[in-house]
Amino acid sequence: MQKLFNLCFELEFYIKIAISCAIVQQAFYFLLNNIEINFITQVLLYWLVGSISFYGIGFLIEKIKTNDVWREKLNARVKKVKKQPFPSFTVKGIITGEIKAFISALIILYxxxxxxxxxxLLLNLGWFLMRIVAADLCFYVSHRLFHTKLLYKIHLKHHEFSDSSSFVAGHKSLLEYIIVTLTDVLPIFIFGYDITQLCAWSFIGNAYNLEGHSSLSIFFIPSNFHDLHHTSFHGNYGIHGFWDRVFNTLNPTTKKPGIMFPVSLLEYKSIKSSLSNDRTI
Known part of the structure; x- marks a missing residue:
């Protein structure tokens, strides 16, 4: 039964990403379907969607964290760590980041x-489901390689923080940024891109990535999976737990039951019911 719950728990994440991407793709298709978009416009659109969603969603999550009630309610962190000051935003840092993002968008679409x-809707749902499973595998492989003796120095900048903030998601060395970007878009190089799908993926990808580094369980992230990775530096190399379970690198997580995470809620109720029955015997 536990193995079934674990499988459903990990599939729930993939399905939630696929459904969210498919819905957002419909919105972009509605907006762009009757408009002729040349290459440069596509690059600008892809870049703007990524940048605006990154900062917009990130600041929204950080705003939620300033509210004591919501932070306590949504907190996914179990193991306490020493609080750290996070890098402040600078004009130079933002400009440098946006130049990297624009050049990446230009190269990818070219x-x-x-x-x-x-x-x-059905075909897009299938595409995004394939996309998240493939992206998770690509990220798992590259991330695990970052933790080898040969490449770990590339990854040290991201691991300056045991405590975490949503914007730590973008705190990477230039070489890591390039490698992670390439692994994320590898399926696009193989299967081609549709600009509406690409924009939807960028938007939702930023949402789950920022949430995953925030130590909160809001909509996509149902456990302390990535918190444990930042705490221990080992294990939990994927976006979520599926490939870590397959390759036996999973640090057991504490799941967050709630209405947004039905599998965790069902598992929690099942365990609670089982314990109640044991006490009555």
Whole structure:
């Protein structure tokens, strides 16, 4: 039964990402379907969606964390760590980051073949489900390599923090940024891109990445999975726990039951019911 709960718990994350991406893709398709978009406009759109969603969602999450009631209610962190001051935003840092993001968008769209996939909700749902499973595997492989003796120095900047903030998601060395970006878009180079899908993926990808570094369980992140990685520096290399379970690198997580995480809630109620029955025997 526990293995079934674990499998459903990990699949729930993938399905939630796929459904969210498919819904957002529909919105972009509605906005862009009757507009002729040239290459430069696509680059600008992809870059703007990524940048605006990164800062917008990040500041929203950090605003939630300033509210004591919501922070306590949504907190996913179990193991306490010493609080750390996080890097402050600077004009130079923001400009440098946006230059990197724009150049990445330009290179990705220049090299990847464009494919128009339309707005079939079912087909897009299937595409995004494949996309998140593949992206998780690619990230797992690259991230695990970052923790080898050969490459760990590339990754040390990101691991300056045991405590975590949503914007730690973007705190990387230039080389790590390039490698992570390449692994994330590898399926796009293989299968081609549809600009509406790409924008939806960028938006939702920022949402779960920022939430995953915030120590909160709001919508996508149902456990302290990534908190444990920042605490121990070992294990939990994927976006979520599926590939870590497959390759036996999973640090057992504490799941956050709640209405947004039905599998965790069902498991929690099942365990609670089982304990109650044991006491009555």
């Amino acid at each position: 090299l990847a073949p464009e494919v128009h996939r339309g707005n079939s």
